[in-house]
Every structure is written in structure tokens, then in C-alpha cells.
Amino acid sequence: MTPEEFRLAGHELIDWIADYRSNVEQRPVRAQVDPGQVRAAFSTSPPQSPMSADQLLRDIEQKIVPGITQVQHPMHYGWFPSNASLASTLGDIASSGLGTLGISWESCPALTEVEEVVCDWMRQLTGLSDSWEGCIQDTASTACLTALLIARERASDYSETRGGLQAEDKPLLVYTTEEAHSSVAKAALLAGFGRDNLRMVPMVEESRAMSGPALASQIEADFAAGYLPCAIVASVGSTGVTAFDPVNEIVEIAVEHGIWVHVDAAMAGSAMLLPECRHLWEGVELADSISWNPHKWMGTILDCSLLYVRDVQHLVRVMSTNPSYLRSTVDAEVKQYRDWGIPLGRRFRALKLWYHLSVDGIDAIRERLRRDLDNAQWFAEQVARQEHWQVLTPVKLQTVCIRHQPPGLSGEALDRHTLGWVNAINQSGKAFMSPSQLDGRWMVRVSIGVEASTRAHLEKLWNLIRAQAEEVVQG
Numbered sequence: 001m002t003p004e005e006f007r008l009a010g011h012e013l014i015d016w017i018a019d020y021r022s023n024v025e026q027r028p029v030r031a032q033v034d035p036g037q038v039r040a041a042f043s044t045s046p047p048q049s050p051m052s053a054d055q056l057l058r059d060i061e062q063k064i065v066p067g068i069t070q071v072q073h074p075m076h077y078g079w080f081p082s083n084a085s086l087a088s089t090l091g092d093i094a095s096s097g098l099g100t101l102g103i104s105w106e107s108c109p110a111l112t113e114v115e116e117v118v119c120d121w122m123r124q125l126t127g128l129s130d131s132w133e134g135c136i137q138d139t140a141s142t143a144c145l146t147a148l149l150i151a152r153e154r155a156s157d158y159s160e161t162r163g164g165l166q167a168e169d170k171p172l173l174v175y176t177t178e179e180a181h182s183s184v185a186k187a188a189l190l191a192g193f194g195r196d197n198l199r200m201v202p203m204v205e206e207s208r209a210m211s212g213p214a215l216a217s218q219i220e221a222d223f224a225a226g227y228l229p230c231a232i233v234a235s236v237g238s239t240g241v242t243a244f245d246p247v248n249e250i251v252e253i254a255v256e257h258g259i260w261v262h263v264d265a266a267m268a269g270s271a272m273l274l275p276e277c278r279h280l281w282e283g284v285e286l287a288d289s290i291s292w293n294p295h296k297w298m299g300t301i302l303d304c305s306l307l308y309v310r311d312v313q314h315l316v317r318v319m320s321t322n323p324s325y326l327r328s329t330v331d332a333e334v335k336q337y338r339d340w341g342i343p344l345g346r347r348f349r350a351l352k353l354w355y356h357l358s359v360d361g362i363d364a365i366r367e368r369l370r371r372d373l374d375n376a377q378w379f380a381e382q383v384a385r386q387e388h389w390q391v392l393t394p395v396k397l398q399t400v401c402i403r404h405q406p407p408g409l410s411g412e413a414l415d416r417h418t419l420g421w422v423n424a425i426n427q428s429g430k431a432f433m434s435p436s437q438l439d440g441r442w443m444v445r446v447s448i449g450v451e452a453s454t455r456a457h458l459e460k461l462w463n464l465i466r467a468q469a470e471e472v473v474q475g
């Protein structure tokens, strides 16, 4: 494809995207396809002759779009908000268009230095002190793995340079809770700790937050039994019920014993753009690493996850490889982001954050987050006020966990009822929510925060939910 051909096809694609985004509300929220249906629309053998970009655009419309669950739809309340602001989309397109290679400072000085700039802007915007330095990772899962790798190396005094974990005398331990995201356990297993060395600390019953006293006594007992407590992963805004582990209590215990604290704020990090929410991670300045995803609620298009550490030297010492073909004369003066994580090559992801912050503007972003917090409170009030409806956990941010409990229904019958009404709504394409388990029983998470989602959409949702739940009971 020549640049001239690109220009023509590109204009068409942008026009198509603009129409698609304007009309997303007219589409069903959940993908309307059965397993294998999208695959079957494609030829099993690769294209034999070149196709026009027009043909591909038609295929996007006909074959791809039906296979998309429309998470930009204002009636999407599933999983978590995965906003993809159009300003940030432009930045992502710019990143692709520039065709840069990020393997060293030298291969694209701008890529490195804009990333430094935007990570520092984001640090300031979330109220973190200048003792933190950050980089952009693909996801919070990768950030957590990176954090546990560097925690492992600190606790084991760089075991990677000797026999690795396999040669250590004492098993190293990681602490988290059952409420933590599945990526935490995954990271602990991949980092070589082993499931037996992953401690699930008891939680406070109502809030599902890690219990500080339980953590302290578990750590004491583990030291006494000859283990080496290595890292604590604190959930700041858990995925399930937005639980906030008490970071201030956790860091106090950790600092005393030299244990690494990683703060997983993947979802709730966006809230830290609002000064009034920062009490939710009080104590964070004494943690060792923090990650959060602008690609969720804040809305910088996926993938964009921030990882901050206080001890960059340690991070780089663990992650650095420095083969001769990548060395340069300016190494002492510049950042080499390949030494801040796992991948060598990196995309110019900083551009989408730069576009998002500059074009949408921080005031508008903050206003939208506050709108969503208000909407969540409003929605929870409607539910709590209604007979036979319950809000199951405190509404700390924008997720409301609800259940309809008609008289006489309990146990498995109640589960069938809950799944019945939520699945009927999800299947209808009118709205989408995530059924989820809380203490072994089904409930429904209503995760508010899609950019296009207004109070009117929530009113519509509440009417839809009540009508559907009553219908299931009567039927």
C-alpha cells in the first residue's frame, strides 16, 4: 500500500469509525453470535489475491461487528468500564502511523521521553509524590508479575544471579486475599513462588478488605515457622465488590519486616484523579510499587497500564540484560524502558495518554468520573429503597452489587432466579451486566462508568431490571 492509497482508505476508515461510534447505542450490547460463528465467516485458507480496503471495511461491518460486545454502549454495565476515548484513539492511530521501534532510547528518543513526561503528569494528577517514577505496561497483569519478580529478587538478595528460587533455603511467601484479582495469583505462580506459598489473608466480613491484624499475625507465624515473607499485594478497589485493602495498616506491617508492597489499583486508580477519593489509598507513599489502568474507567484506549516504583535502580537491576547490540554512548543519561519490564520492543503508547489528557482535558475527565460516582449512589438508593431488593456491599466507587430477593426464595432457587433475570436481559441485547458470586451465591454487578452512559440510561436500566425480575417471578 502506498501512502496515497493509505490516505484514501484511511479517510474512509475514520469516517466509518466516527459513524460507528455515533450509532453504537442502536446495536445490541452483547455480541449476538454463537461460538465459532465469526470464524466460520472467514475462509479457512489465507487470501490468494489482494483485496481492496473497501472490501475489508464491508467485512468489518458484516462479519466483525456482530461479534463485538459493545463495551462503549451506554447500556453496558458488565465487568468494568473499558472506555476508549476518541481523543486517545487518535493518539493510538498516530502511534501506529509513525511506525516507531521502541527497543532503546536511541531507536526512538521521543518514545522514551514522552513516556517519561506523561507518566510524570499522571503521577501528579493522582497526587503521588515525586519519589515515584513510572512507565507504561500493557496490562495490570504484566505490571503485577513485574512487581512480584522484583519483590522476589529483593527478598532473596538477587537469587536470579545464583541458583534462582530453586536454590533458596526458605520458601518465599506472597500475601493477598481471596478478593484479589485472579491476575495476582497468576503472577505469584508464574514468578515461581508456588501455590503453597501464596497466603490468602482473612478479610473483614462486610467490606471484604484484608484484615490488618490477621495479616500481622499470619506474618509472625510464618517467620516463626521458618518462611520468608516476601510481598503483599494490596487490592485498592477489587474487581468483584470494589474492596479496599487498608494500605496504611499494610505498609506499617510491611515496613517493619522489609516486605514488598504492591498496590493493585487497576480499576480504582482512575478515582485517584479525584482528590476526594485519595483517602481510599492512604498510606500508598510507603508502598513499593503501584499499578493502575488508564485503559479502564479513565478511558485511555487499551492497552495502557501504569506501573510506578520508588526504587528504579532495583527494578532495572533485576530486569536489565544489556546485550552489546543495544548499548550506546548515552546510556548513562537516558532511560532504557526495556529494563523496566519484560518486553524488549514497545509501542509508542505515551501518545494516546498525551492525546487523551490534552484533547479531552483533565477537567472533563474528572467531571465524568464524578458524574459516575453520583450515578452509582443514585442507582444504589433506588435499589435499596425498593421492597425485596438489596445492595449487597458498600458502594465505594461506581460498582453496585445487587440482588432481588422475593419472599420465599433462598439457596439454589434464589440463584436460579438471579441468573434467570440477568441472563434474560443480557441475551436481549438491551443491557449487559455481570453475574458474579458473593460468598457462594449469585448476585449481579452493575458496573457504571461508560463514557456515554447518563442518568437517563440508568433509569432505563432500573426499569428494565425490575420488569424482568418480576416477570421471572410470575412466570
Ligand SMILES: *Cc1c(COP(=O)(O)O)cnc(C)c1O
Pocket: 080, 138, 139, 140, 141, 142, 181, 183, 235, 237, 238, 239, 264, 265, 266, 267, 293, 305
Ligand atoms: C482489571 C483488573 C486487573 C487486570 O487488569 P489487566 O490490565 O486486564 O491485566 C487486575 N486487578 C484489578 C483490581 C482489576 O480490576
